[in-house]
Amino acid sequence: MKNSIAKLIQLSMTLALVAVPPAQAGGLFNKQKSQPNIVLFFADDMGWSSRTLRDPVYETPNIEQIALDGLEFESAYIPTPTCSPSRATLVTGQHPARIGMPRHIPHKKQYGFDKFGRTTQKYNFWEKDPAQVPSVNWLDTEYVTYAEALKEQGYYNLFVGKWHLGHEGYHPTDQGFDKQIGASNWGHPNSYYPPYFKNSDVYKDVKDRYLTDKLTDDAVEFIQTYDKSKPFMLSMWYYAIHTPFEGRKDLVKHFIDKGLSSKEAHHAALVSGIDESIGRVRKALKDSGMEQNTVVIFLSDQGGLLENKPFRGGKKSTPYTKVVHAFLLLLVGTECDKSGYN
Numbered sequence: 001m002k003n004s005i006a007k008l009i010q011l012s013m014t015l016a017l018v019a020v021p022p023a024q025a026g027g028l029f030n031k032q033k034s035q036p037n038i039v040l041f042f043a044d045d046m047g048w049s050s051r052t053l054r055d056p057v058y059e060t061p062n063i064e065q066i067a068l069d070g071l072e073f074e075s076a077y078i079p080t081p082t083c084s085p086s087r088a089t090l091v092t093g094q095h096p097a098r099i100g101m102p103r104h105i106p107h108k109k110q111y112g113f114d115k116f117g118r119t120t121q122k123y124n125f126w127e128k129d130p131a132q133v134p135s136v137n138w139l140d141t142e143y144v145t146y147a148e149a150l151k152e153q154g155y156y157n158l159f160v161g162k163w164h165l166g167h168e169g170y171h172p173t174d175q176g177f178d179k180q181i182g183a184s185n186w187g188h189p190n191s192y193y194p195p196y197f198k199n200s201d202v203y204k205d206v207k208d209r210y211l212t213d214k215l216t217d218d219a220v221e222f223i224q225t226y227d228k229s230k231p232f233m234l235s236m237w238y239y240a241i242h243t244p245f246e247g248r249k250d251l252v253k254h255f256i257d258k259g260l261s262s263k264e265a266h267h268a269a270l271v272s273g274i275d276e277s278i279g280r281v282r283k284a285l286k287d288s289g290m291e292q293n294t295v296v297i298f299l300s301d302q303g304g305l306l307e308n309k310p311f312r313g314g315k316k317s318t319p320y321t322k323v324v325h326a327f328l329l330l331l332v333g334t335e336c337d338k339s340g341y342n
């Protein structure tokens with residue numbers, strides 16, 4: 001039964017079943033053929049309209065290029081207006097209610113969390129919840145993740161960036177990933193400049209590098225030096241655009257010079273940081289000769305804090321369309337040879 005579930009999750013993870021005819025989708029994972037690499041770009045708190053196509057304030061040429069080269073799913077929705085449960089659903093294919101994680105992991109002392117972001121207390125309760133529904137403080141290792149499913153198909157799995165699904169013992173490498181880079185116990189950085197995280201050894205030796213750029217450096221190096229005979233999946237889960245609103249300094253200046261307020265400029269700079277990262281990773285794939293045999297996926301975990309017209313609502317609020325209507329862009333190497341919408 002577990003093998004069957006794993007294979008279903010693995011197929012759904014690539015989104016091939018909705019992108020190409022079923023016969024072709026199944027063929028993507030025939031071990032007698034060349035299995036595609038997979039790159040998943042997963043943004044944090046990036047609103048549906050935070051891109052050039054929908055708001056010219058933003059500068060996102062690389063995100064737009066994925067849509068032009070592949071498919072854009074205009075009716076894509078994430079399962080919850082908050083962080084951790086959205087991530088848990090993505091990595092397991094199961095609804096937050098089934099996992100027992102309707103809310104994000106809070107890292108509060110009242111729930112037994114220490115200064116390192118660890119706890120032995122399994123549940124937290126939202127004070128304003130009249131039903132007092134419990135929510136788990138970590139993703140249990142009993143669930144099959146897409147990393148475990150892909151490993152059964154011969155894949156190497158690298159995780160880069162924000163996890164927010166539990167502390168040590170529940171980290172990516174405890175959930176089927178072969179290696180993790182930049183994954184901390186925290187749901188957001190203390191700063192996007194070093195030191196990035198409080199009470200953490202993650203990137204502790206980095207002295208002067210913007211966080212999104214540092215994560216991208218490591219992802220690009222992985223692609224450039226990859227020498228294994230097996231295909232890989234690179235899970236690029238960004239900390240941006242989560243608070244603190246702290247864009248890269250040169251990008252912030254660029255947007256302030258365009259007339260944006262400080263807060264808007266930092267937000268736009270955070271978006272541009274992700275866009276630059278996507279461009280660098282795709283260039284590394286092309287330069288390494290992997291581009292035509294790589295599935296590229298881009299989506300966000302939920303809506304953002306800032307206004308995203310014409311939708312209503314905000315992060316962690318009642319799930320109006322703004323909060324749960326998400327990006328979903330897909331590019332399937334040579335299998336997807338023209339742009340379109342779904």
